[in-house]
Amino acid sequence: MRYLRFLLLSAACVLAIRALAGDAPDPDGGNAVDEANVNSRYTVESIDVAGQHDYTLSQPVLQQIHGLVGTRLNFEALSSLARAITREVHAREVSVRVIRGSEPEYVRVILDVNEDGSRFDVSVPKFLWNSREGWTAEGQATATLGNNSVSFGLLSNGDDLLERYAGYNAAFQRRSLGSDKVNFALIFEDYHDEWNQATIAGATGSEPLFLYRSRRNVEPELTFLLSRDLEFSTGVSMEAMQPETAAAREKSANSATGTLRYHRTIESSSLNQAVEASYSVRAASRDLGSDFVYTRHRVKASYTAGHDRHQLELGFEGGAITGTAPMFERFALGDSSTLQGWDKFNLDPLGGTRVMDGSLAYKYRMMRVFYDTGAVWDRGGRVEARQSVGTGLEGNLGIFGHNEFLLALAFPLDQGHLEPMFVAGMNF
């Protein structure tokens, strides 16, 4: 009997300790939090995300916010939303507050983003294989301490430019320079370059182009956040290129840079729209000690509209170079995002000083079909528009938050023969 009493007392002690430690079983089960909280009978008037900085939230999170406004206060759903925002903005914690709304029985929800003082992130922003150009991979590690961050990246990229460039980059960024509206970045890049045979052959023509074996860039940049949707960046790019032959001397392309970016998301219950546009200019002159003297203009715009599981994407890009620009500045089409299906070395192995391209894509769930058109040419040269079509799968596996994958089969049109290009890629 004494032994039984000891057992019962021990069991009671265990339950008591568990309760005092905060993990007592919840006998209500289910959505017990909402049943216990008297405020769950109120209607959500609005949901605000508050924090030290402006945050750009993804479409799924914005949809989640949109879905909760106008409904009864649901603390489980708010916790789920807070977790999603925590992941997305890399915050230490997102806490929930509820205050009175503008009318009785309505409340406003405030999600306070508490940032971590320090963090370390590793990402693979680009990882793809192209059946014509092989692998492209970029890896990046970023350490953040308060408003300062330092990042280091390793890459081998045969997709973006006419050269395959491999090496490393490093950047220091300060998110607030005197004001939250001003950011500072200092970027350093050091790449070794490899050239396609068609480019080498073309560059030794009547007007030889300067092919380099490596290039190094130092680029300080200030970014001004003009409004929630608009920002302007300005800086200087000092690029030094080492020639292929030891006899030739190093050349530089030092330019003043400026970029104006616009981003707007428009949401309604039936249609979600996003508009992005940018204009960038790079002007290199002798005053900056540059061997190359040129001005490069580039305009990009995109529009995305989504309804239910349907999505329509429109893209446009145009560019022009005046003067003599180094190879890395020249425009090329026929990669994993422009004029897909075409080989950029078949189109123009030296690239061009003028470019214009557009794309139209329709996506239903993960299935995507697209049409690309565009032309790249030199000033005074013949403009020949090319077209391509393709289909593929694109989506989010949702394992680490934003790992978009892409599988695409693209067909160049008007080429005379059907030679598809296969692209597989993923962002981690």
Add this chain to the structure above:
Amino acid sequence: MRVSNEDLYVIRVNDELKVSAPRIHFLFGLPLIRLHDGMSVPFDFQLTLFSGTRDTPFRRTVERFVVSYALWEENFKVVRVRGARRTGLSASGVEQWCLENVALSTAGISPGDKLWVRLEIRAQDSPEGAAASEDPGLSLKSLIELFGRPARNPQHWTLDSTAFRLEDLDR
């Protein structure tokens, strides 16, 4: 928080021992801020009866109450997780109602046994915010924080009664 034993009064109601603590106010500080932010706050109550010596727990009961504050009506709701609930209470009304619903059975206690009662109240984190932080995994930083920081929720009250016998209490 430890308060003098004059702050805890033991009363006998039929075959149960109950307590009152008119000078203790647990709707205070951080829990009250969370309540005014629209969150609910669970409070764990533990009532322990010692018999013979103060080191020997004889019987123990644990209750959890979840309190929330109606933002528009400006009054409190309290839910006892084992069923009962009250709405429209003032802060002192919540404190009193919680204590009224914590009781120890007197079964098996001899009228002449020397007894003591200890009341412990602990405020827990709001369940609404508990899952809103990302677990960063095990790191040197998290270990330093874990062993270096004070308890996340320091709202903890302990009250001890003076010694008494059942026969001393009025039925």
